[in-house]
Amino acid sequence: MKLKLRVWRQKNNQAKGGFEVYNVEADEHMSFLEMMDVLNEELISKKKEPVAFEHDCREGICGTCNMVIDGRPHGPQKGTTVCQLHMRHYKDGDTITIEPWRVSSFPLIKDLVVDRSAYDRIIQAGGYISVNTGQAPDGNAIPIDKEVSSEAFDAATCIGCGACAAACPNGSAMLFTAAKVAHLGKLPQGKVEHKKRVQKMVGQMDKEGFGFCSNVGACEVECPKEISTENIAMLNRSYLGSMLSTND
């Protein structure tokens, strides 16, 4: 199939960016990123500069790839990262617009590459259980309800890709933060530090300049792991609770 790509090109954070148009010949069995590889191979063989984009595992789990495709983070397919999106969802003659995540807390590096280290700093603020190596009791010492464990797992599947913030009109990182708070806060091991964790992570999120959550719900729709906004409700309750109570 023949496709027309409108790709955002920007040399660096200071330079002015803009769309460039490329024609590319793709096969329906290709993944979206393999189609981008074909484009880049062509650009390189013409001694032009390839499009910079990030990717690594190409199986939907590392969270590295990030592109806004026709206005949607990770493209049109539900619950799918760009690397798992395949060209059989497109047809001959389509025009596809490809842009970077546009979130002020994710500064642009080059073309489609942005800096998402703000998410690392939110985790560093408290997204963990404080247990040193060797301090753990036996794995079966604390039975955990299968359902509870499963809910914690659903939240823990976050891949830290940043699609939630990219989808949000306010550029909010609430779903990301809430997923970690819910993952750890639902488990008995994580309950001990829950209130402190909520305060610290929310504090860091604000410090990074992410916007406020206004319950738009775009984050859940675009999340490649389909993480639920129910986690945000839990975060809000916990945050409020932690402000009102004095004991940790």
Place this chain on the structure above:
Amino acid sequence: MSLKNNIPKGPLAEKWTNYKSKMDLVAPNNKRRIEVIVVGTGLAGASAAATLGELGYKVKAYTFHDSPRRAHSIAAQGGINAAKNYQNDGDSIWRLFYDTIKGGDYRSREANVHRLAEVSTDIIDQCVAQGVPFAREYGGLLHNRSFGGVQVSRTFYARGQTGQQLLIGAYQALSRQIANGNVTMYNRHEMLDVVKIDGKARGIITRNLLNGKIESHAAHCVVLATGGYGNVFYLSTNAMGSNVTAAWRAVKRGAYMANPCYTQIHPTCIPVSGEYQSKLTLMSESLRNDGRVWVPKSVKDAQAIQRGEKTGLDIKEEDRDYYLERRYPAFGNLVPRDVASRAAKVACDEGKGVSKTGLAVFLDFASAIQRYGKSAALSQGISDPDAGTVLKLGEKVVEEKYGNLFQMYEKITGENPYKFPMKIYPAVHYTMGGLWVDYNLQTNIPGLFALGEANFSDHGANRLGASALMQGLADGYFVIPYTIGTFLSHEIRTPMISNETPEFKAAEKEVKERIQRLANSQGNQTVESFHRRLGKIMWEYCGMSRNEEGLKKGRQMIRELRKEFYSDVYVPGSDTEYNPELEKAARVADFLEMGEVMMLDALNRNESCGGHFREEFQSQEGEAQRNDADYTYVAAWEWDDENPILHKEDLEFENVELKTRSYK
């Protein structure tokens, strides 16, 4: 130079405990004055950096990724082994040890493997405490499943995303130490050299991938946890960025590369679909708990499927060859990976492949769906369920167990695996070989350690499923925090190492020249095209089966390709900016040398064992034939531009009797 493995004396089961009790320690006040560099933030690197930070060392951690959470450990699906015996099915430390030694085809070190089995139980405890949401039973206790090559259920898992959950656990522990100031994290820094001072590893040279700046980082010692070299094959289940550069740079500074020919070809991957393909996707081994592997009995049926005239559903039960169940009744579909992969190759070589290319076999869940459907119906009180109900309930159980894998399969192939049997084919997945290390995980360069897939030590010639995660975390959480003391306890009087010594300056200069040479390459061929060609040579001559003639030819072809690379590669952009093509060029350059050592090692090893199958050495039934008299050793290679030099470490088996591995 002789290789001293430093295995402690005494009975096998007591070695580690006694050694730990008596080893030299570094006191807390001294730890604060000692710096450790950890390169790589996968399971081994992140767990090591976090634990060393907790202990009070000053740690500097490096990754070429934008975040430590991206390391490829994240993609491991199936699970992690531990000798907990929670299932009361006869598991023990000895059994895990024995299974691993046997699974590795008697080419690993007894003492290392036993230690691995011993600490395996602590890993599960640690991960649970960190909040890893392992699968549980209704009673709230941890659930287990089976993996290949074993007859107990000792694999802990978190759906099909165990690696992700374990890595997030280690990443969170690391993040806590970063926040505490015990670990300084360097994202987007690629290690391009090791710096030795007076023979000891004292630092690394990195390239800042955002601006191309070449930097010197000094420490009292260096720990490499930089993963395996599977991407030398171009197509593999590794992430696109996985590379051998850190380990290879250590080799160029004198470290030895051990058993490089031991590569694991994983039997259940989604088959190659076209020339443009950039990577292969694994379908977890856990699927073989319930999936049955088969091809049509007749070549005619297979050809009809290849032409698209028939599907698997059109082949009657009696016309199917469940060849693993037939050839290996004791283990059936759960034979180890090397055995399953070779059997798939044999079936396809006979013309019985089931895809357009003829390079695929079926992995079929129909009977599992029936079995689970019936039992689910019974448990719901439906004593005489109709076929539709059984199918519906059965599919639901299978979805609960493998849902994300089935979804991934459908996304990639566009085919529904609940309706049609999956098509799978072997692909390069893991490398058992790696930097030579002693019992302390120290390479032959004092002060340079290697952990996880980057070292060679525990899996012999074939790794069992769910053991990579176990080894990565064992090395990082429970081994290196102790054994690093054997080196550092002699360094407590060494002041902070300066990064401005002549050794650092010289190494920086060399790295700059190497990078500039690549950046200024104005040839006509892309980096990718060289990598693809290298991969084809490796797969053809050093893949699932090898022979003397092919290996000699392959080696020569790699040498020629290397020459061509330096004379005709084209690298766009400059070396002072964000330039992924330049990063790739430097990695491919190193693969072009690594590939040659793999060929050499495979050529040297005149036997078949585990993942290394030499066509000249097989039984009449086509099983691998070891040569214990001549090859019960670790082959450790010292690099030389013309002729790499072989060093041998004899493997001594005091507790296990060497037998022909049988899964029949």
